[in-house]
Amino acid sequence: MKRNKSLYSVVAFLVFVGMVICLSTPSQAQAEETVKLGFIAPMTGLFAGTGEPMSKGALLAVKMINEEGGILGKKVELFLRDNEIRPAIAVRMARELHKEQGISLFMGITSSGVALALKPVMEELNSLLITCAAHSTKVTGTEFSSNVFRITDDARTRNYALAKIINEKFPQVKRWANMSPDYAYGHSCWENFSEKMKELNPEFTVVADRWPKFGAGGGYGPHISAIMQAKPDGLYSVLYGGDMIAFIREAKQWGLFDKLKVFTTSHMDWDIPNAVKKGMVDVWMSEHYYAGAYDLPISKKYEEAFIKTYGKKYFLVAQGHGAPGFDAVYAYKAAIEKAKSFKVADIRKALEDLTIESPLGKKWIRGGDHQAYFDMPFMHIVPDSQQEVGWKVEWYKTLNGKDYIVSVEEALKR
Amino acid sequence: MDPGIVLIDLLNGLSRGMLYFLMASGLTLTFSVLGVINFAHGSLIMLGAYFAWTLLQVIGGGWFFFPIIIFSGIIVGVIGILIEIFFLRRIYESEHLYQLLLTFALIMIIDGLVLEIWGGMPRSMMLPGSLLGAVSIGGNFFPKYSLFILFCSTAVAILVWLFLYKTKFGKASRAAAADVEITSALGINVPFVYCGMFAIGAALAGFSGGLGLAMSSITPGVGAHIAVTCFAVIVIGGLGSLVGTLVAALILGIFEAFGDHYFPQVAMALPFIIMAVILLARPQGLFGRKG
Numbered sequence: 001m002k003r004n005k006s007l008y009s010v011v012a013f014l015v016f017v018g019m020v021i022c023l024s025t026p027s028q029a030q031a032e033e034t035v036k037l038g039f040i041a042p043m044t045g046l047f048a049g050t051g052e053p054m055s056k057g058a059l060l061a062v063k064m065i066n067e068e069g070g071i072l073g074k075k076v077e078l079f080l081r082d083n084e085i086r087p088a089i090a091v092r093m094a095r096e097l098h099k100e101q102g103i104s105l106f107m108g109i110t111s112s113g114v115a116l117a118l119k120p121v122m123e124e125l126n127s128l129l130i131t132c133a134a135h136s137t138k139v140t141g142t143e144f145s146s147n148v149f150r151i152t153d154d155a156r157t158r159n160y161a162l163a164k165i166i167n168e169k170f171p172q173v174k175r176w177a178n179m180s181p182d183y184a185y186g187h188s189c190w191e192n193f194s195e196k197m198k199e200l201n202p203e204f205t206v207v208a209d210r211w212p213k214f215g216a217g218g219g220y221g222p223h224i225s226a227i228m229q230a231k232p233d234g235l236y237s238v239l240y241g242g243d244m245i246a247f248i249r250e251a252k253q254w255g256l257f258d259k260l261k262v263f264t265t266s267h268m269d270w271d272i273p274n275a276v277k278k279g280m281v282d283v284w285m286s287e288h289y290y291a292g293a294y295d296l297p298i299s300k301k302y303e304e305a306f307i308k309t310y311g312k313k314y315f316l317v318a319q320g321h322g323a324p325g326f327d328a329v330y331a332y333k334a335a336i337e338k339a340k341s342f343k344v345a346d347i348r349k350a351l352e353d354l355t356i357e358s359p360l361g362k363k364w365i366r367g368g369d370h371q372a373y374f375d376m377p378f379m380h381i382v383p384d385s386q387q388e389v390g391w392k393v394e395w396y397k398t399l400n401g402k403d404y405i406v407s408v409e410e411a412l413k414r
Numbered sequence: 415m416d417p418g419i420v421l422i423d424l425l426n427g428l429s430r431g432m433l434y435f436l437m438a439s440g441l442t443l444t445f446s447v448l449g450v451i452n453f454a455h456g457s458l459i460m461l462g463a464y465f466a467w468t469l470l471q472v473i474g475g476g477w478f479f480f481p482i483i484i485f486s487g488i489i490v491g492v493i494g495i496l497i498e499i500f501f502l503r504r505i506y507e508s509e510h511l512y513q514l515l516l517t518f519a520l521i522m523i524i525d526g527l528v529l530e531i532w533g534g535m536p537r538s539m540m541l542p543g544s545l546l547g548a549v550s551i552g553g554n555f556f557p558k559y560s561l562f563i564l565f566c567s568t569a570v571a572i573l574v575w576l577f578l579y580k581t582k583f584g585k586a587s588r589a590a591a592a593d594v595e596i597t598s599a600l601g602i603n604v605p606f607v608y609c610g611m612f613a614i615g616a617a618l619a620g621f622s623g624g625l626g627l628a629m630s631s632i633t634p635g636v637g638a639h640i641a642v643t644c645f646a647v648i649v650i651g652g653l654g655s656l657v658g659t660l661v662a663a664l665i666l667g668i669f670e671a672f673g674d675h676y677f678p679q680v681a682m683a684l685p686f687i688i689m690a691v692i693l694l695a696r697p698q699g700l701f702g703r704k705g
Binding site: 043044045046047048049051052053084182210211212213215217218219221222223225226228229241242245246249250252253254255271272274275276277278279317318 | 416419422423426429430525529533534535536537538540546547548554555556557558559560627629630631633634635636638639670671672673674675678679681682
């Protein structure tokens with residue numbers, strides 16, 4: 001009897017797995033004669049606020065391209081997969097999409113760890129990946145792959161530019177603390193920010209260097225207590241998603257921000273101030289996109305289409321990560337049209353030194369390191385009880401990545 | 415080492431540990447009485463947080479905050495009753511694999527529903543002004559909300575103990591946990607006890623979600639993240655032991671707090687090191703029974 005039960009259990013499990021696979025696999029015939037793109041990003045969990053809007057930006061681009069006639073006459077299909085920001089899941093999904101749907105053009109990815117895990121898979125599957133938010137310099141540096149491109153900025157250009165702004169605005173701030181996630185992206189950002197700050201201000205001193213677990217989602221009290229003990233004047237942090245929300249809320253209760261002259265981050269998604277609302281703090285930051293900073297026809301087109309499709313409220317939260325998702329689809333379109341081919345090798349060649357029209361202006365993908373350079377937005381957010389959201393953008397500026405570029409040789413070494 | 419800072423670290427650890435206890439206690443109760451390992455416990459914690467967030471949006475914050483998180487726990491408790499009646503009741507006699515499949519399916523259903531209803535963007539709760547800010551303890555600051563968590567979790571721990579050992583229902587549930595057949599023969603309605611205990615476990619999960627996630631962010635799938643900690647706590651404490659859950663939660667919380675502050679390089683591995691050391695010495699957990 002016991003044996004029978006075990007057998008039934010195994011059979012039931014196999015049936016269940018089979019059903020899940022059947023339900024999630026569209027028929028091959030249905031998708032013929034289309035350009036298939038695979039989109040992998042976290043759409044649930046602590047980092048859903050990054051992947052979900054990115055997917056919406058990509059879906060919007062697909063919709064617009066299809067309405068305009070597709071790519072070389074073919075309609076575009078986007079296959080969305082949620083990897084919960086786990087490298088192993090992303091790898092499995094890339095393999096599944098390649099095997100079951102024949103997809104060789106991938107995009108999305110909000111974590112450097114995931115991008116680095118996908119690198120050998122892309123090479124093995126002879127596929128391409130355009131990362132939309134994995135910022136570690138390694139992705140287009142020491143771990144460079146001819147199969148991986150990045151349509152958003154890298155940790156170096158953005159942090160070099162941020163350091164310039166911070167040093168100009170706060171030359172008197174010398175004692176700094178860092179509180180960043182302990183993984184590739186966090187280390188890459190802080191390394192570049194602190195390097196540039198030291199260069200600009202020789203008195204730059206690090207009094208506290210904290211590396212909480214990536215994805216901890218809260219419980220930062222001991223780190224905050226340690227930072228307060230060190231008495232810094234400036235705080236840098238690239239915690240993001242749910243981690244940053246929890247950190248801001250906790251640190252505010254501890255009174256940490258009252259003791260600082262400046263709090264800065266090279267990356268804060270719009271979902272963070274929109275979630276924290278009236279609890280938002282004074283911060284110098286950057287994001288993938290800020291509607292107020294760009295006044296181009298394509299920016300307006302992106303904004304209007306996004307608002308029409310998903311609503312204004314959602315646009316305010318999702319405009320940032322939506323933009324690189326949007327750009328990645330258009331980058332594939334531009335590359336395929338330039339190559340006049342759907343072959344991976346031809347698309348790869350066409351992506352190198354390609355310039356695309358983006359809501360952020362012209363984005364140039366350098367052939368040597370596969371990194372995009374463009375006008376990056378920087379903002380100063382201040383709490384404002386008069387605003388419904390509890391804060392406002394008090395200042396903004398765009399700085400071009402090309403002004404902070406390093407040679408290909410140097411980029412590939414770091 | 416500054417004694418004032420050590421005291422702050424200790425408070426941090428106690429607050430964190432008691433929250434771990436609150437989150438894991440429902441899981442322990444469910445396992446000890448029903449013998450069910452509820453993998454969806456984290457999802458119930460998440461649901462509690464979403465209900466609290468929604469009620470706070472509708473009703474507003476202020477002094478309503480505390481009644482709202484209690485009410486969110488009650489709503490999750492009612493959902494627990496429905497889960498027990500329509501799903502769990504059918505698999506008590508089955509092997510653990512069925513429980514795994516069922517509760518795993520519940521995770522996907524609940525997470526999917528949450529994503530449909532609330533969307534993927536993170537949410538954070540409005541807290542009453544009286545719980546914001548910090549108090550000075552020996553010249554060092556400590557957040558009021560962490561003290562509030564410590565107070566609430568301790569109060570709930572005492573209430574759960576009183577409920578289990580001083581009420582008729584609690585005694586009946588402990589009897590059912592020890593021997594179902596004899597308990598049933600004594601005229602105790604065991605299915606009612608099972609249903610009630612699962613509802614209480616779910617309500618504790620819902621309450622702990624509202625209380626514990628009020629200071630962080632609420633996103634679909636966050637329950638899975640919390641569930642890992644809950645399972646670590648109940649394994650270290652010994653499956654089914656409420657005292658074990660309390661002790662394990664406090665050990666984890668305090669070690670993590672001191673580890674984060676003084677040994678941040680190894681802090682990430684600390685919970686696993688603790689788990690490995692304890693399980694090597696006592697494979698059944700601190701207060702678990704052999705076999």
